Amino acid sequence: MKKKKNILEEAADKVLEQYDNREFLEKIRAERGPSIIAAQNVRKSYQKKIWSLSAVATALLIVVFVLSCLFVYNPLNKGYEGENKYLDFSDYDSSSYEEINKNLNNFVINEIENVDIIKFNTFPNDTVFMLIYKTSDNLKSMRIIENAHPQLEYDEIDLKYYSNSVKMQGHNIYYYETKNTENGLNKFMAKAYIKIDDIKIHFEYEESSFEEKSDFLNTLAMFVG
Secondary structure (H helix, E strand, C coil), X not given: CCCCCCHHHHHHHHHHHHHHCHHXXXXXXXHHHHHHHHHHHHHHHHHHHHXXXXXXXXHHHHHHHHHHHHHHHCHHHCCECCECCCCCCCCEEECCHHHHHCCCCCCCCCCCCCEXXXXXXXXXXXXXXXXXXXXXXXXXXXXXXXXXXXXXXXXXXXXXXXXXXXXXCXXXXXXXXXXXXXXXXXXXXXEEEEEECCEEEEEEEEEEECCCCCCHHHHHHHHHX
């Protein structure tokens, strides 16, 4: 005589019978199918968005990297006190009046003692020179920059701001001056510019004085008059 099943066993058998019932299984698939498909679609959409964002982020990183490399290796970005962009003051050699004058035609920088002349190695062929002059009391200084590079500019020049001119050695030199007074002490600054053929020459002058007028033109004439 078979042993009578208890209530729990009978319930389990009924559940198992349902999983053998094709109609029951089709009903379950029909009820769960849309939600599963919807979940799959949401997951695919999310993965697509993540891929797109990753691709955009990667592209931006590449752009930033390329621009950073251009900035680092572009000689125009080598700064000096926030200006004079392509002069690298860590890479230069001593020079001479002979070198600074060799490229000039019908124009010469006069030889004055106690000045420093340097040539920058930023570009080949020694295309940029600087002459640095200071008085013993450091109240006056002049920098003369000779730029023989055919394309690059030492400083952007808009001659409408260079409202004054003076003729020296048969050439017009354009310049402007500014003056600030602090505690009775006048501080002068002047910039001048001349182009000889393809050579650009910049003059930068600074002076501290109790005089009402600067000594810029006299100092300029000392070098190129």
